[in-house]
Amino acid sequence: MAKIRVLIAKPGLDGHDRGALVISQGLRDHGMEVVYTGLRQSPAQIAKAAIQEDVDVVGLSSLSGAHRTLFPKVVEELKAANASDIPVIGGGVIPAEDIPFLVEQGVKKIFTSGSSIEDLANYIIDLVSPTEKEITKKISHIGIAVKSIEQSLPFYIKKLGLKLEGMEEVESENVKVAFLKIGESRFELLEPTDDTSPIYKFIEKKGEGIHHIALDVDDIELRMRNLSKNGIQFINAEPKTGAHQSTIAFIHPKSAHGVLFELCEEAGGDQT
Numbered sequence: 001m002a003k004i005r006v007l008i009a010k011p012g013l014d015g016h017d018r019g020a021l022v023i024s025q026g027l028r029d030h031g032m033e034v035v036y037t038g039l040r041q042s043p044a045q046i047a048k049a050a051i052q053e054d055v056d057v058v059g060l061s062s063l064s065g066a067h068r069t070l071f072p073k074v075v076e077e078l079k080a081a082n083a084s085d086i087p088v089i090g091g092g093v094i095p096a097e098d099i100p101f102l103v104e105q106g107v108k109k110i111f112t113s114g115s116s117i118e119d120l121a122n123y124i125i126d127l128v129s130p131t132e133k134e135i136t137k138k139i140s141h142i143g144i145a146v147k148s149i150e151q152s153l154p155f156y157i158k159k160l161g162l163k164l165e166g167m168e169e170v171e172s173e174n175v176k177v178a179f180l181k182i183g184e185s186r187f188e189l190l191e192p193t194d195d196t197s198p199i200y201k202f203i204e205k206k207g208e209g210i211h212h213i214a215l216d217v218d219d220i221e222l223r224m225r226n227l228s229k230n231g232i233q234f235i236n237a238e239p240k241t242g243a244h245q246s247t248i249a250f251i252h253p254k255s256a257h258g259v260l261f262e263l264c265e266e267a268g269g270d271q272t
């Protein structure tokens with residue numbers, strides 16, 4: 001796995017960075033890559049460095065008492081640069097009564113002088129790890145392009161012994177689909193309804209065959225956001241409605257080593 005990248009920054013005018021250096025070294029000892037900006041950085045400089053260094057989290061340290069203005073300013077600058085997904089945490093000399101205000105301003109967490117490097121490292125690991133909702137648990141279905149569902153069904157039903165679960169038309173894709181259950185997953189036979197259908201074009205170009213693999217996801221918008229953030233391109237920027245009122249989006253094969261993956265959030269949430 002790639003190392004977690006942390007930017008440690010000292011906004012404002014205070015002139016001591018022993019604490020920040022100790023924290024930087026401590027996080028390195030926990031296997032993280034730490035970029036330290038040095039003293040007296042402006043919030044704008046810190047946000048810029050965070051983006052350039054492509055860090056997973058920004059840690060701010062302040063001893064000067066200016067945290068109430070400077071910490072929220074860094075959050076703001078990140079937001080203005082479209083990088084609000086980079087979480088900001090803070091530490092230093094922060095009176096307990098300031099913490100709720102800073103959290104309200106978008107700082108994820110404040111570490112007071114009593115907390116250990118272990119607390120901080122563990123918090124960062126949890127913060128940047130994929131959440132339960134971001135783990136792909138199963139294949140929803142495999143999409144197979146066919147010229148005619150009617151003509152291909154006997155193979156699946158009579159030869160493979162699968163059961164036809166249902167047929168419907170998906171208007172957004174100009175296709176007719178048939179679902180055949182196989183264990184926890186399905187085959188989705190896709191027949192073009194006219195020559196504007198992407199399936200029509202696919203068959204023209206490559207002939208009948210496997211068209212896409214659909215991954216079952218819990219929260220498609222969250223997944224799209226986080227994948228996009230990591231440089232994955234989508235064919236459709238916004239999720240759309242697929243078969244069975246599911247919500248779907250296609251990852252561009254360029255981003256997936258040549259495979260067309262569909263993200264599929266089934267209607268009604270967890271049905272399995």
Ligand code: ZN
Pocket residue numbers: 141143188212214262
């Ligand atoms: Zn599909």
